[in-house]
Amino acid sequence: MSAVRTTCPYCGVGCGLVAERDDKGTLRLRGDPDHPASFGRLCVKGAALGETLGLSGRLLYPQVNGQRQTWSQALDYAAGQMKAIIEQYGPRAVAFYASGQLLTEDYYVANKLMKGFIGSANIDTNSRLCMSSAVVGYKRAFGADAVPGCYQDLEQTDLLLVTGSNAAWAHPVLWQRVLEAKRRRPQMKIVVIDPRRTATCDGADLHLALRPGSDGALFNGLLREVVRRKPLAAVRFAGQEQALAAAEPWHLAACADFCQLPQAQLRQLIDWLCAADSMITLWTMGINQSTSGSDKSNAIINLHLASGHYGRPGCGPFSLTGQPNAMGGREVGGLASQLACHMDFVPEDIARLRRFWGSERIAQTPGLNAVALFDAIARGEVKAVWIMGTNPAVSLPDSLRVNQALACCPLVIVSEVAAQTDTSRYAHVRFPALAWGEKNGTVTNSERRISRQRPFLPAPGEARADWWIVAQIARRLGYGDAFAWQHPQQIFCEHAALSGFENQGQRAFDISALAGLSQQQYDQLKPVQWPVTAQHPQGTDRLLIEREGWRKDGRAALVAVEPQLPRAVVGRHYPLLLNTGRLRDQWHTMTRTGAVPRLMAHTPQPQLAIAPADARRYGLRQGGLARVVSPQGWIAVRVRVSDEQLAGSLFLPMHWTDSFAGQGRVNALVSAACCPHSGQPESKQTAVRVEPWRPRWQGELLCREAPTFDSQIQWWRRPVEGCDHYHLAGEGDPEGWIRAQCQQRGWLIQHAAGPGFVHLLAWQGERLMLAFYSAERLPEVDIPWVASAFCGDASQCHALLAGQAPQGEGGEGRLICSCFGVGERAIAAAIAGGCVTTEALGQRLRCGTNCGSCLPELRHCLKSAG
Template sequence: MPVKTTCPYCGVGCGVVADRDADGKVTVSGDREHPANFGRLCSKGSALAETIGLEGRLLAPLMNGQPATWDDALDHVAGQFARIIREHGPDAVAFYVSGQLLTEDYYVVNKLSKGFVGTANIDTNSRLCMASSVVGHKRAFGSDTVPGCYEDLEQADLLVLVGSNSAWCHPILHQRMLAAKEKNPACRIVVIDPRRTATCEGADLHLPLRAGSDVMLFNGLLAYLAGNNVIDRDFVGNVTSGVADALAQVAGQTVARTAGACGLTEGTLELFFDWFARTERVVTLYSQGVNQSTSGVDKVNAIINCHLLTGRIGRPGMGPFSLTGQPNAMGGREVGGLANQLAAHMDLENAAHRDIVQRFWRAPVMAEKGGLKAVDMFDAIADGRIKAVWIMSTNPVVSLPDADRVRAALDACELVVVSDCMRHTDTTRHAHVLLPALAWGEKDGTVTNSERRISRQRPFLPPPGEARADWRIVCDVARRMGYAGFDYAAAAEVFREHAELSGFENGGRRDFDISALATCDDQAYEALEPVQWPVTRDAPSGTARMFETPHFFTPDHKARFVAVKPRAARNATSRDYPLVLNTGRVRDQWHTMTRTGKTARLLSHIFEPYAEFHPEDARMAGVKHDGLARLTSPWGKMIARVVVTSEQRRGCVFVPMHWNEEFAGAGRVNALVNPAVDPLSGQPESKHTPVKADPFRPKWHAFILSRNEITRPASGYWVHGQAGNCWRLELTGNERPESWRDWARTQLGLDDVAIEWIAYRDPAAGRYRYAAVRDGRLEGCVFIAPNHTLPSRVWLIGLFAEQELSANARMSLLAGQPFGDGEDRGAIVCSCFGIGRNQITAEIRNGADSVEAIGQCLKAGTNCGGCKPEISKLIATTAIPLPSSAAAAQPQLAGSLTE
């Protein structure tokens, strides 16, 4: 029976329909009735059914690596937490949680920490992506309120994307924007980003500003608006405060001065300013490029100031819009998931709010001051102030900055408890106690997306092994610690309490209010339709847009301008570290890959961690395209594949944040990342780390493809994962074995008499190829070279699908390239349909001159649309050859063909 649920990836909050047949096979499709996506799913969402297998799952509690009963594990956690609190006080324990938790999970762990243990040392990985936006909202509106809704993006005439590669990070929302632009000829899209990202392919203007200069740019826009009298004087005069100070801060800031500071041409910047000034319906969307900064809060307020000055907020098609990174980053904020918050959008530092929550919870104690934010929390673990930490549904050894210090902190901690669905992550290997949690498809609860829309996550799979819901695990520990108030029978009961608290002594004084849902019974909770908060007696169907009546949640009910002054990054570049490292995401991977890394389809787009350089920076560093580079910062090192492109801004290098020690050796970029944080939000500076780059030149390079999983090396550079019907391992080394043949056979683990070996050796060139065939089928192959120049893997991976290798396929293995009728699809561009670069360029040369034409020929781009920017770029850059009668030469083999 089909079950409607919600995607577990980004903050768009797409509706999903999961169907499980009688044999247990699950299919996933988009929910056509869900207002976030109307049936569309991105490549990650489309592949959800491929990620729900039990391979690698944590299915029973473990203590010190040994199986344990739930009773023993829970008794140990409760007893040790109680002892440490008794001996060292409540601030000696901490909880580090996640936007992957459901709201019900988040609610009970915050209740336990702040109202019963009495510590605010609970923070969330949402600190790493959304904390600056939270503080910016509160400074401007008096509350953490996202004003708009997705419909605003379709009603706007100008969409400004700041530090947001929405084409890859929020693809379904990006496709909604592009569709709206196509319907509205007046609509323009502007992208403000140091890199030319995939999002720029659909934009009318790209401003490649100098990294970190966003405040200067939006202060310049504010000055331009004021200088050209683009001011909604009634709005500013009646419902805002602080405008005089904000304008005084930008007085005299000219377009020329702004352009110079931002590294932009004056004409390009003035064009953007003019579009903003002349366009009433403007939505400014921002994401991690704004938030992940030591001046992230100021960047948020610089954006909001421009909307306040023009009165462009609270009306259709306009407003500042924060795009959240996780499926429940918003839900975590609703229940006080950050160390400086209380539940129901109340303030921890506000004594009246503490009293409200304490009385409602009937809590014995209440934390009275803000707790340690994420980076500070792990510093406190490192120096022994925090002696026990419970980590839930997140992987901080990969995702936090200065990640090697985080790893060392956990090694030194007296008690590390980890609740997770996966057995092996970079973080779980440091746990004393592992508690098996439910995963997506098994969980029951709610999440809230970027537009304040609450949606249900419903289970369609049975709990595997001994796994339990996170909220239930927390309650089991709380009761063992002697705390009342944790006797919930189901997630619906937790939700009702959460909803009731939101309306408790509210009276319209707080933005977050879903009290109309507090009386929903279990049946109504099960059937709950997506709804945007506030959901009150006066608005029982929810609220699409906030501040339509300009009443803000400040003491005087006025929105506040905030005068912000541009500040340099905390750690500047230098002669020793001349480049600025900027981290981010790729299209088909999610966070630290514990889910998306399980599917070969998603790994096919980008298999290895990479570093993107401007050509001049690559030349200065001595690194070459497709070679390897070692990146070094004052905090750590990593190795990545080099991509040289003029679409990268000079002086910057971009590296994705996903790879970890389960998938790559020396591939954790956050080991390098600057641990400096915004002084107000505590959000780390993930977009501006000073680094240097050097060529990494091992003595040999190799890749291995095998039908059986390949053992990963203990050290050195390597990348491992699934690839079609086989496993793939990329690796390098400095020590040459005595016999490459014996080494290859050992790597494949195949040496019985039934194996037929195909081999090619060219010792003079240092190139070797070995393939193992059993009963006509390819079992594995090993390709070795003295440098990174190795054959395409895509066509080789395709050979594993053949039941019997043809003569041409055997020749291909020797030649190192497709032979005869073989086809090399090239690097995968469309992961939904497995369409490669070579296939697309061939159709372009045959006359397909649009993305739509490619879709008709190959289906590429017709599902999620996430590959459309890459297809568009290929159309623009593919040369159309002149007719030629030259016959294609057959591949020539050098060296010796021997066993």
């Protein structure tokens, strides 16, 4: 196989990869040194993509009501059911829920079918959960959903504000570009605005640990001070007087008091801001996932417009997308609040789409956004939902209600890669979709750069492209002529042609110069930033240089912002604010990353980060267990006492699902309160209480076959080489439970037991099948060494029964560097041997030399050793 250039399927950075086979036929993935988003760098998740390409756990054949069917049977059934529902209840009784994991071509076809031919706008996407507030902010300010800057700006700016983003973990390759720029230009200032002290703060000149949810007041205060020092000469922007009047009460003292920040820190930031010739603000979910997320986005944009920090190199408001194709979905109209190609629900745009698509059934009004959609399913108003490449049973807020809605929905269709997800258990129809490495199409990253995802693997089983599946349904609904494509190039060219159709520069998104690509040109398409027009055939790196935006009055707009605190209110019953977010080595609901042992090693189970003072107040201890309770539900987690947390606030990761934990879905806690303008839920602030949980016993279990659990046992699963590893905690009798698991399978048992502990091994012939260790507190077990017995030599029975390696054979300890598998024991030994800097550790062990995500932990190791 010749080298195939493709694009990473994880975050919105859009890193390039090269897939090729070596002389032995082994597939190898590496960073693409020529890709302008990443220049050969990969984060640990991207570097581990080759470990996610197996077919274990794949959905390979269509199913209807749990039974395998042919494609014709499954498609006929799904289309027949949808058609009957539409005829009886109307087009608004059906809905699509899509994903930033889809390719632009997939998205385009789904949007065209729903909005153009079914005649309803009930198609939304999980991008609603991460980017829709930024979309509203851009549209109100510039008249278009257009991120104005490019990644090069991050390397050229004088002042970088990072707010609501742990970019070091969520966008690590881009963050390494920032830190490299800082090394080259030490005068560059980096300010991190975040209630938590995150890995991103490690590279900052200033960290503002503001009150959770108070960002709007902070940016209003900055706007007021900038305009006072550099007053605007005239009314240049629409809404300028109202926006400045709204900012006027936010003088330094008021802002510091509301945000709970020292005035000295604010003065320092204001001095830097006023002295900077260029400034960028990076933001993502910490801003967007708020009941006032749209206003916070506009508060950021207001500051840039008023200070003149836009439309120039090193300047601009810059939202980072969370998924590889969140922006591509926005381009084709994948949000329920948009029509295709950045058109809106106004008569002229509806008529334009009618002419282009040749359909009289164009949706006339916006559809239901994600949260409202599943509420409508729960009420019985939406009777059919088609979920494509996402897992809303886990990712949506108030997930118990979402699960209940899916359970009672008359028709649930799921297009998926994985055979089992939390969502697919409710599916009446399951369509096997192509996975990354098999797909063929385009994605758009955070800087508007369109890149190709090219296939380098054959389609397994009967898996098919998402666009093909949707087109087949469209044909069965009677719209075959409009969905007759044979190749994704044809879809892309239609999409590109629509972007320029009757445009004349009125819409920001325009890639009409690509509408005439041949299949060969499409296959060879290099990364390019839109707009791509006859005037700019090589793309456009920066917007707002020649114009103020795309509003009808020709001006950019300031938006008056009245800062609001989170909807969640702490009180006697729920005295703490819970924040949720990503971990370094995980992705969304772990359908892909959860199958890779080394990605699960860094944080093998969800941990509750809590400030030391709060831990003392609520009786929690490091490594202990706790229940976190909200009005929506509860989960069980392990405790991590951390001075990174503000007192009064907690942090939990968002990734765990019912496939990886018995009671670990964090969105079971989160309420469905949303921003009224964007419909984006407030996932960053939920009022909760926390209480210690002291189970009768805790345990470690390694086994080849999944056990069955009763309600008295909580569990957290992760794969290791050769078996699965479970952390356990429960009431009742652990020995009786584990013996019953073994006896059901006919395994031979060895055990050792005493007061408060049980150790047990189970064998099938000479093959180790299970190793179990329980005690009143979590027992000390050398998990990597015990796991190695499932892959090779299991002859040291006495040591295995004890759970401890013979002297000199122990494992690496807790994993620190996932890229190169470096654990804390090797790092401690290297430090003891004279490595006193991260550079020295990197030279000896390679840790910290790839994506850099582990560098903050390496510095912590050095500090602790010193």
